[in-house]
Amino acid sequence: MYDKPEGLFSSISGLFHRTSRVVEALKGVDLTVEKGEFVALLGPNGAGKTTFLKLLSGIITPTRGEARVLGAVPWQRTDDFRRRFALVMGQRNQLWWDLPAAESFRLHKEIYRLEPARFERTRDELVDLLGVRKLLLQPVRDLSLGERMKLELVAALLHEPEVLFLDEPTIGLDVVAQHSLHRFLAKVQAERQMTVVLTTHYMKDVAALCKRVVVITHGSILYDGSLEQIVDRFTSHKIVTLDLDGPPAEERLKRLGFPYEIRGPQVILRIDRTRIADVLPEILRGESVRDVSVEDVPLEEIVAELFRSEAGQAPAGSQR
Amino acid sequence: MGRYLSIFLCCARACLVRDMTFRANFLLECLTSVGWMSMNLAFYLLVFTFTSEIGRNTGWTREPFFAFVATGLIINAIVQAFFMPSAEELTEMVRTGGLDGVLVQPLDAQFLLSMHRFDFSSLANGFVGIGLLVWALLRMEHAPPPIAWLLYPLTILCGVAILYSLIVMLAAATILMGRNQSLYDFWFYLTNFSRYPAEIYAGPWGSPLRALCTFVIPILLVVNVPARVIAQPFAGQTWGWVAAAIVAAGGALVLSRVIFQAALAKYRSASS
Known part of the structure; x- marks a missing residue:
């Protein structure tokens, strides 16, 4: 990668001499995904998630290492392999911009050599x-982001791929559109037993769709396991929220010795999960409580904490 | 092959639909294109008010020369309509990562990248070229023999193949460089040499240039060979030109394929 120093003089000297550095986008990633799995790849920006998907779909060739998808080496780009998977990128448009999506679907049918009856049946089912049936004849440039993404997904699934790579498919979408895509993806994946690898920054996508989560930071796998295990493994406490009738007795809260926060009539405590059963009756005894809830730490918070930790400092046994 | 033809036709159909959607733009492009070409023709007519022949004893008198110009218009119209729009778009695709979407499709990437966008308004010049060719041939002193009529489309195809190969090589440079916005300019400078009869490249500067544009970058064979076949008396020497065009077209296609594949292997994609 070319390191471009700031300033005009540096730009001029950069015409004659450039310094570059090697960036390892991915290193030591060892991952096996079984048929029919729905796996989420999580990681901060620049972690290597999209690079990983690009490698698996054969867009780029690694400097070293091996990968097999459906038994094929992706970067050999054989037609047989490329007919069996699809890639959808939330930030890229693959439909013809000035034309209705129906035209792109027609081209897709030719490229993937789809039998007309099968093509029509799949298209109708998906739309x-x-x-989105009423959107088929509308130019893509006139569609909203959510509508366009739905049609991108239809295009990607027309040839009934066995593997689907989704790169941030819900980016920029409103809650309704996100929910709609979740339901759609969950249904199609379950029905077709399709293998799906999803990269996202939205924990709602993960919670709605994936049982397995792989966390990547600095190009390496930091965690690979179930969603539930993330919570168990990386948090030692639960969130207890008390909804009080009157102002909280702060002195008593301090005496309990747990971190707390007061938000109006609410008190939020972080309590060691092994001590919840002992401590909760004591807390409730001294306060006039209208409501109480005990919850896990939000997934976003756990994952953000995970991202902050260095790849090399992953907790023992967190890698598969 | 049938599949590629149907994809080609499907893309062509979609582009035609798009062009028809923006009909004012389409008509304006046709008019601009024909306007520019008319100015060129007027310039050549002006030249022929001062001279009866381009060069001395070259055989490029007014009518044969206009047949030459017509041949150039036909070839350029084909290239501009079917290949250039895709190549121009490739620069943007490489810069923004749009190329990723093409590489995952089960199809030859070179085919899809070089033939997915068409500009039908560029064909307007081609139709004018056909009209001009008919006009010139009807006024020429000699009628082309039947073999010339057979070889003319073949050599036109060779010319298109040479230009197509150049486009593909420039497009490959785009992939390697990440950005190549001077692609069209460079193309224009190169093809400029093909717009005149080879005979004008003579003398201490002209001869090396002629050798360069014939044997290294065979741009001089693009229009000169078909134009010579149809507009000059058919002689034994013509066969040599035809053979040269066929060899150059084949070599250029192979070389461009090798370069394009090498460039694709180096593609790094853009960050999303």
Whole structure:
């Protein structure tokens, strides 16, 4: 990668001499995904998630290492392999911009050599499932982001791929559109037993769709396991929220010795999960409580904490 | 092959639909294109008010020369309509990562990248070229023999193949460089040499240039060979030109393929 120093003089000297550095986008990533799995790749920006998907779909060639998808080496780009998977990138448009999506679908049918009856059946099924039939004849440039993403997904699934790579498919979408895509993806994946690898920054996507989560930071795998295990493994406490009738007795809260926060009539405590059963009756005894809830730490918070930790400092046994 | 033809036709159909959607733009492009070409023709007519022949004893008198110009218009119209728009778009695709979407499709990437966008308004010049060719041939002193009529489309195809190969090589440079916005300019400078009869490249400067544009970058064979076949008396020497065009077209296609594949292997994609 070319390191471009700031300033005009540096730019001029950069015409004659450039310094560059090697960036290892991915290193030591060892991952096996079984048929029919729905796996989420999580990681901060620049962690290597998209690079990983690009490698698996054969867009780029690694400097070293091996990968097999459906038994094929992706970067050999054989037609047989490319007919069996699809890639959808939330930040890229793959439909013809000035034309209705129906035209792109027609081209897709030719490229993937789809039998007309099968093509029509799959297309109708997918557009009905997403409720986008009326958008088929509208130029893509006139569609909203959510509508466009739905049609991108239809295009990607027309040839009934066995593997689907999704790179931030819900980026920029409103809650309704996100929810709609979640339902659609969950249904299609379950029905087709499709293998899906998803990169996202939204924990709602993960919670709604994936049982397995792989966390990547600095190009290496930091965690690979179930969603539930993340919570168990990386947090030692739960969040207890008390909804009080009157002002909280702060002195008593201090005496309990747990971190707390007061938000109006609410008190939020972080209590060691092994001590919840002992401590909770004591807390409730001294306060006039209208409501109480005990919850896990939000996933976003756990994952953000994970991202902050260095790849090399991963807790023992967190890698598969 | 049938599949590639149907994809080609499907892309062509989609582009035609798009062009028709922006009909004012389409008509304006046709008019601009024909306007520019008319100015060129007027310039050549002006030249022929001062001279009866381009060069001395070259055989490029007014009508044969206009047949030459017509041949150039036809070849350029084909290239501008079917290959250039895709190549121009490739620069942007490489810079923004749009190329990723093409590489995952089960299709030859070179085919899809070089033939997915068409500009039908560029064909307007081609139709004018056909009209001009008919006009010139009807006024020429000699009628082209049947073999010339057979070889003319073949050599036109060779010319298109040479230009297509150059486009592909420039597009490959785009992939390697990440950005190549001077692609069209460079193309224009190169093809400029093909717009005149080879005979004008003579003398201490002209001869090396002629050798360079014939044997290294065979741009001089693009229009000169088909134009010579149809507009000059058919002689034994013509066969040599035809053979040269066929060899150059084949070599250029192979070389461009090798360069394009090498460039694709180096593609790094853009960050998303």
